[in-house]
């Protein structure tokens with residue numbers, strides 16, 4: 001496997017995820033929460049974050065894909081995920097979120113199209129509260145006005161892989177977050 005440049009090391013991720021977990025524990029003291037992970041990229045982040053939260057917690061997962069054809073890996077690398085526009089649901093949550101404290105867990109907030117769409121779907125369940133936990137944010141690429149309530153790191157407009165994030169399904173198991181060169 002080619003050597004990729006590390007943008008955020010596993011030690012930096014661990015420290016930041018622990019701090020995010022402590023913040024969530026503090027904010028929801030005495031309550032239960034449901035973590036809703038966005039497949040597949042958020043799976044590793046969710047499993048680490050949830051173990052840093054000292055609350056009664058359950059998990060659920062939701063799946064999305066870009067509408068029509070997902071861009072080819074090369075297009076995705078060059079132009080991001082918004083090149084085909086809308087997103088669609090490929091897997092809904094398994095349970096009602098009504099009157100629950102929902103924490104939507106996403107790997108990266110880019111244009112904001114995905115989280116805007118998922119927020120609308122989950123708010124329709126009428127949860128008690130709704131928060132977004134995102135590991136990464138690329139604010140320079142935002143097209144929808146949406147922000148994370150709990151954020152790991154703001155990063156520049158680079159295509160990143162590792163710690164759950166893929167390129168054509170590869171690299172998800174890298175322990176660090178790395179930059180994939182665009183050319």
Ligand code: 5GP
Pocket residue numbers: 041080081082106107108109110111112113114115158159160161165166167
């Ligand atoms: P948004 O809808 O906010 O534009 O995009 C969010 C989704 O785009 C993420 O869940 C992720 O699948 C994908 N994405 C955006 N930027 C990157 C990136 O730098 N690397 C990878 N691997 N996926 C990205």
